[in-house]
Amino acid sequence: MVKTVLASLVYYIWKARNEVLWNQQVWLINTTVKKSQQMSKLGIKGLLPKKAKVEDKTWILMISDVKAHKVDYARNIWNRMVLPKHRFIGWQIVNNQLLTRDNLSRFLSISSPLCSVCCRENESHQHLFVHCCFTQKLTGEITKWCGQFDWSVDLNIWFSKAANSMQERVINTVILATLYIVWTNRNSCIFELSCKTVSTLSKEIKSCVKSRCLMGCNGGKGNLDSYILNLPNEVVSVTFSSEFG
Structure with missing residues (x-):
């Protein structure tokens, strides 16, 4: 019961x-x-x-x-460029508060400790969002799309870095969107017995980030629109492919 x-x-x-x-x-x-x-x-x-x-x-x-x-990663997560639901899940992830199977097993008997996505290793925050083979394939697609940055094995350290430039803020938005998608796909695997493909999730993340950056948080000022649209032509450490335009 x-x-x-x-x-x-x-x-x-x-x-x-x-x-x-x-x-x-x-x-x-x-x-x-x-x-x-x-x-x-x-x-x-x-x-x-x-x-x-x-x-x-x-x-x-x-x-x-x-x-x-005060925590160093708070400002990067609770940034207005990030969708509220992405902030909420991101905050729970860095504080190890989601009900992954390792956390559930502390107070509830569960049928299996294995990751519901890959079914190879025990599910934990670190496994699901960093080491899971499915997550690694997805983050590989996303990092290739975004440019020169590696998916961090320690998300707390990543978000603790100051995001002063526009490209750094966009990257934070991409990462938090990816974390949210990984979590909702995991839930879909459990509750609906349906897991989406890496390609499908990758497209969802790209579409979500593009919509948010270009329309959701700019207030019609145009500065962010101009930055996003011109970014592929700029010589910066973080570039976006033509799919973004």
């Missing part, structure tokens, strides 16, 4: 990919973090009226001791 309920819950969350829902989730996370940061800066003195309940004062005291830890 517990397995059925949990599986149904995971499936429901995966299917609920409406953009509005993702935006609401991102807003909630950002609001919660901001409140934590504000509370951590406030002392108990003068914060509550004298007649406040003891439990309220105790709660505020506990909150005031909470420190908001």
